[in-house]
Amino acid sequence: MIELPLFPLQMVLFPGAPLRLHIFEERYKLMINQCIQQKQPFGVVLIRSGLEAMGPLAEPHRIGTTARIIQVQRLTDGRMNIAAIGEERFEIVSLEPDLRPYLVGYVEPLDLVVANAGSLAQAGNRLHQRLERYFLTLSESGVGQFDLAKFPEDPVHLAYLSASLLQMNDLQKQAILAQERAEDLLNAVNDAYRREIALLKVI
Numbered sequence: 001m002i003e004l005p006l007f008p009l010q011m012v013l014f015p016g017a018p019l020r021l022h023i024f025e026e027r028y029k030l031m032i033n034q035c036i037q038q039k040q041p042f043g044v045v046l047i048r049s050g051l052e053a054m055g056p057l058a059e060p061h062r063i064g065t066t067a068r069i070i071q072v073q074r075l076t077d078g079r080m081n082i083a084a085i086g087e088e089r090f091e092i093v094s095l096e097p098d099l100r101p102y103l104v105g106y107v108e109p110l111d112l113v114v115a116n117a118g119s120l121a122q123a124g125n126r127l128h129q130r131l132e133r134y135f136l137t138l139s140e141s142g143v144g145q146f147d148l149a150k151f152p153e154d155p156v157h158l159a160y161l162s163a164s165l166l167q168m169n170d171l172q173k174q175a176i177l178a179q180e181r182a183e184d185l186l187n188a189v190n191d192a193y194r195r196e197i198a199l200l201k202v203i
Helices: 026-038 117-140 155-165 170-177 182-202
Strands: 002-009 018-023 042-049 063-074 080-095 103-109
Touching: 002 026, 002 063, 002 080, 018 026, 026 042, 026 063, 026 080, 042 080, 042 170, 063 170, 117 155, 117 182, 155 170, 155 182, 170 182
Parallel strands: 002 042
Antiparallel strands: 002 103, 018 080, 042 063, 063 080, 080 103
């Protein structure tokens, strides 16, 4: 179990997905500066109740993703723009709301259970095919060109990155992030893309 500074947001961060934030609140300036100095990640958690900025600390969902800061742009008054990348899932064991001005949790890493590597690979192949159809449908409607060669081959990494691109609400994305089994994760993302492709064709 480790102590982790937490950033409650109105979004879900998946492992491998990029994150850009503008840091302007004093409590988060302090948090991010400490993460930079200590070369430490912070945790991104979807807000269950409360506000993203100002006011009391929000109540988060218990499963989130660590974010590693990879770029910092310093601005006036201590504000900053940061770029980070999602790394690992975690589950909050307990919260320590009075430990710092920002939210701190004691968390444990949350590994996916892989029951059958063969079925996982098959689900990854199905997702890759659905992504091809999805991007083809988008390009036919003039949205742009997409290069699937840049997507990861590992089924789990592919599922998380694909989930981050989906046009669905945050609670649906949180349900995907919270999947315990790798096969269930792939199936959930596959089903989401099947629905998304059908919707795009209707539109």
